[in-house]
């Protein structure tokens with residue numbers, strides 16, 4: 001069925017162009033790269049924060065509201081009796097033209113009404129703590145127009161959690177200052193905070209408002225604020241209640257005339273002894289300096305050009321040309337972009353994650369590294385150290401830490417026994433990309449405790465040991481609170497709806513709950529660890545771990561095989577999960593993915609059978625579901641997984657994150673046709689073409705979950721943007737399908753392609769080298785026959801690293 005379209009890709013500008021504001025769900029973008037961040041929807045909804053969406057929320061947002069996507073940076077234009085917004089919302093006045101272009105760390109929203117065009121470019125300049133909103137107003141009519149322009153931002157009282165709860169206090173703490181065209185938000189600055197925010201415009205204003213109820217009116221809405229409807233600012237000064245920032249500007253434009261306004265939403269920190277310039281008056285020096293850096297159109301345009309160059313350089317590191325636009329645009333643009341976003345935010349702030357519940361995940365952030373490490377290796381390096389610093393001396397970990405403090409916190413539990421392995425996964429990816437083995441010698445504390453430092457290598461070692469020391473009766477890894485599947489809570493036993501599956505006290509005495517997913521993960525990362533140990537001359541350690549890996553492989557073959565696929569787990573009592581013997585959920589994807597990636601039992605035919613079973617039982621039109629058949633009732637012994645209705649989330653949803661595991665399994669097994677068909681099913685550009693309405697969420701990025709075949713509405717997407725899917729899709733396509741794999745001594749070339757693949761090129765910057773690689777598949781799915789480097793044949797499949805520019809020809 002032909003579905004309605006809301007937009008299209010513009011590859012030349014690396015943009016997604018939304019042409020109808022009424023998308024099936026807010027379609028958002030992210031601004032900012034390092035410290036200051038914003039989320040922005042296609043109608044300019046969203047919010048900003050500094051580093052941490054929980055502890056330093058700058059502007060307020062109302063999640064899951066009516067209307068959806070309520071709150072943002074709004075410009076109101078009053079032209080005679082008509083009031084409208086360039087992004088259509090919140091007034092929803094029908095526009096003569098609407099367009100939203102989401103690009104690489106910027107968004108441009110343009111609206112036209114009655115001969116006036118308003119275009120706003122939103123971005124966060126590199127290394128600056130502010131969001132720029134460059135508004136261009138143009139009179140395209142034949143008569144002179146006098147317009148009344150109102151800006152609008154609503155301040156959050158910094159802590160996004162208490163901001164939503166503690167009204168008895170909040171309604172009395174709000175404080176602002178107004179100076180010229182700048183509105184300052186300084187709530188709690190008088191006490192322990194050393195930071196404030198401001199909203200500025202680079203022109204004289206004719207009025208302002210800082211008190212929300214005075215501006216909006218208690219019985220009005222964002223769609224019809226009283227001050228705007230009457231065309232009269234109140235010049236209100238907020239004391240408590242809800243402080244906002246709104247500028248009022250009168251603009252007269254002759255026919256054809258246009259004018260730029262630069263609005264700046266900024267964040268400032270001051271030293272303790274420099275907080276005030278006079279009693280009660282904040283020291284504005286740094287704000288003035290920041291404003292001066294961006295107070296003209298020219299300065300802003302220059303900052304924007306720098307941002308665009310930055311993205312050019314990031315996206316120049318890996319560039320493919322296959323002639324298939326749908327593949328090229330995901331590899332060259334959107335997949336890499338999403339990887340940067342997930343690296344920055346982990347799973348903290350999206351339109352599905354409130355930014356309050358979760359910080360940086362130990363498991364999640366390690367996985368994000370395989371999608372990001374090629375982009376900015378030094379940031380990846382720091383991230384590895386930050387993550388490892390939250391580990392405990394026994395190798396266990398906090399499941400997440402706060403980006404502002406970098407301290408572990410227990411908000412979503414701990415004791416997930418897969419967590420430690422991921423540190424090896426991330427670190428190995430980093431060293432292979434950079435060749436920087438020195439990271440292994442970095443001194444890294446436990447639980448951030450000074451004095452507890454050991455080398456990063458030691459952290460890797462205790463991570464492996466954590467698995468070995470926690471084996472169950474079948475010599476398979478004990479699952480702990482859960483493994484990658486947060487919802488497989490085999491030691492939880494909860495009948496109380498008031499307790500969280502993630503944090504409730506677990507029964508660990510006497511448990512026999514073991515995970516085949518961790519077993520596979522242990523073998524994959526264990527092999528990596530062994531190779532790393534050999535590389536750095538730790539032969540005895542390599543030998544020790546090889547034995548543990550071999551033992552694990554044996555245990556899986558002996559106790560983890562169900563005849564047609566790998567088992568998923570053993571429960572608390574030692575009963576099989578994910579077996580043909582089970583009534584429901586006979587097969588799970590995670591253990592198929594990890595055990596095929598680990599190639600366990602390949603010779604005995606287990607890998608091929610497992611992959612076939614995925615096709616037979618898990619695959620559907622929209623991808624592979626997590627388990628089959630879905631659970632139809634809550635199972636006390638299994639926990640959260642069976643709490644979800646059929647076809648959603650961890651209960652037989654298409655968890656896009658783990659489809660790539662099976663795809664990599666297919667690639668290792670040389671089954672290029674199957675790998676490709678699984679991959680294309682969840683590749684956003686293919687979905688975009690077919691299912692914009694059904695899919696619902698942004699068509700330019702992967703979402704965490706697509707409703708599975710047992711769901712009420714199969715194919716409907718949820719939880720867009722912040723998902724390990726981004727990194728795994730990247731890892732899969734860049735290294736296993738297209739076959740360009742960084743390795744310690746060079747780049748390994750080993751593609752796995754559909755038979756129909758034609759010749760393609762990859763331009764890959766790698767350390768101090770740049771490789772122009774042309775691949776001739778010759779109808780082969782797998783197997784490199786010959787490689788030449790700068791015209792000379794080489795042995796094997798690894799192009800030895802040497803700085804400089806090189807040409808590589810690969811024949812399959």
Ligand code: BGC
Pocket residue numbers: 412486487502640649650
């Ligand atoms: C979700 C998981 C998530 C976990 C931790 C569960 O409700 O289903 O996907 O990882 O919560 O927040």
Ligand code: NOJ
Pocket residue numbers: 347361363364483484485486487650
């Ligand atoms: C989302 C979490 O972020 C991730 O860590 C987890 O593995 C999946 N959910 C599956 O439960």
